[in-house]
Amino acid sequence: MEGQNMSKVVLLACGSFNPITNMHLRMFELARDHLEDTGRYSVIKGIISPVSDGYKKKGLIEACHRVEMARLATENSQWITVDSWECLQPEWVETLKVIRHHYEEQMAAEQNEDDVDTVRYAKKRRYLEGTTHLKIRECPQLMMLCGADVLESFVIPNLWKQDDIAEILGRYGLVCITRSGSDPYKFIHQSDLLWKYRKNIHVVPEWVTNEISATHVRQALRRGQSVRYLLPDDVVQYIQEHQLYNSDTEQKNADVILAPLQRYTGASSS
Numbered sequence: 001m002e003g004q005n006m007s008k009v010v011l012l013a014c015g016s017f018n019p020i021t022n023m024h025l026r027m028f029e030l031a032r033d034h035l036e037d038t039g040r041y042s043v044i045k046g047i048i049s050p051v052s053d054g055y056k057k058k059g060l061i062e063a064c065h066r067v068e069m070a071r072l073a074t075e076n077s078q079w080i081t082v083d084s085w086e087c088l089q090p091e092w093v094e095t096l097k098v099i100r101h102h103y104e105e106q107m108a109a110e111q112n113e114d115d116v117d118t119v120r121y122a123k124k125r126r127y128l129e130g131t132t133h134l135k136i137r138e139c140p141q142l143m144m145l146c147g148a149d150v151l152e153s154f155v156i157p158n159l160w161k162q163d164d165i166a167e168i169l170g171r172y173g174l175v176c177i178t179r180s181g182s183d184p185y186k187f188i189h190q191s192d193l194l195w196k197y198r199k200n201i202h203v204v205p206e207w208v209t210n211e212i213s214a215t216h217v218r219q220a221l222r223r224g225q226s227v228r229y230l231l232p233d234d235v236v237q238y239i240q241e242h243q244l245y246n247s248d249t250e251q252k253n254a255d256v257i258l259a260p261l262q263r264y265t266g267a268s269s270s
């Protein structure tokens with residue numbers, strides 16, 4: 001039976017989503033098609049996790065608005081959801097810890113299903129005896145989903161811990177969508193760490209290149225230009241109702257060092 005050897009996958013995308021764009025949603029669809037086309041995976045869920053305000057990225061507006069816009073954007077999706085655990089944390093949280101959190105949540109959800117179905121649980125226990133973590137077929141695998149710019153940021157000094165990258169790639173896996181101007185294959189080739197884990201990095205070529213970026217959207221909004229069809233209509237309406245992006249909001253955190261750089265260099269903002 002074909003489906004039996006397929007791994008269930010949950011895709012987790014971390015980022016600013018400031019604001020969420022149609023391209024963020026396309027990322028999930030592209031990743032699911034790519035993974036399922038291999039015949040090895042069945043993608044059961046996508047999670048969008050907006051970063052907390054503590055990330056201190058320039059122009060980052062309050063998490064409550066970013067979460068609400070992501071919620072509106074995914075209302076019609078049968079499988080993409082938004083999760084606010086990360087942005088409710090008092091400080092910025094390393095992506096590896098966000099991944100671990102969601103992996104544990106998935107495990108707990110599986111356990112609950114087993115608890116209500118004891119026959120299934122007994123079968124599963126028999127199956128799992130003697131298998132390693134990676135061989136478990138019934139438990140969903142959690143993979144990080146990102147654009148090529150995030151993969152390329154792995155080599156920026158003091159931004160990511162090498163141990164974190166090794167665990168993200170080695171234990172969980174990464175799906176990377178190409179962006180024009182980026183060459184993830186070259187990057188993987190140039191980095192010994194990425195090369196070591198290359199089999200766990202799924203590069204998804206975006207043939208219909210789409211350079212929508214949240215930066216461009218915020219710029220258009222500051223200039224009073226239309227952003228319709230770059231974002232879902234409900235998100236455009238929400239931005240207008242709450243007058244979210246202007247030249248003042250773009251100056252937020254302008255003099256502040258990004259949280260990971262602060263943490264790993266010991267630098268603090270003035």
Ligand SMILES: Nc1ncnc2c1ncn2[C@@H]1O[C@H](COP(=O)(O)OP(=O)(O)OP(=O)(O)O)[C@@H](O)[C@H]1O
Pocket residue numbers: 013014015016017018021023024027145146147148149150177178179210211212213214215216
């Ligand atoms: N056009 C795109 N193609 C591929 N990946 C994308 C694209 N836009 C965003 N992403 C990915 O979406 C995730 C969240 O990105 P982010 O919130 O920074 O959006 P962004 O559009 O890059 O915003 P900004 O311009 O503010 O950096 C990241 O993994 C990023 O690489």
Ligand SMILES: NC(=O)c1ccc[n+]([C@@H]2O[C@H](COP(=O)(O)O)[C@@H](O)[C@H]2O)c1
Pocket residue numbers: 014015016017051055057093094095096150159160161164260
């Ligand atoms: N060391 C780390 O774990 C680390 C470093 C830099 C960015 N990140 C994450 O990557 C994402 C990047 O988002 P942006 O592309 O919007 O900056 C955010 O979710 C951020 O938390 C993680």
Ligand SMILES: [Zn+2]
Pocket residue numbers: 149
């Ligand atoms: Zn970005």
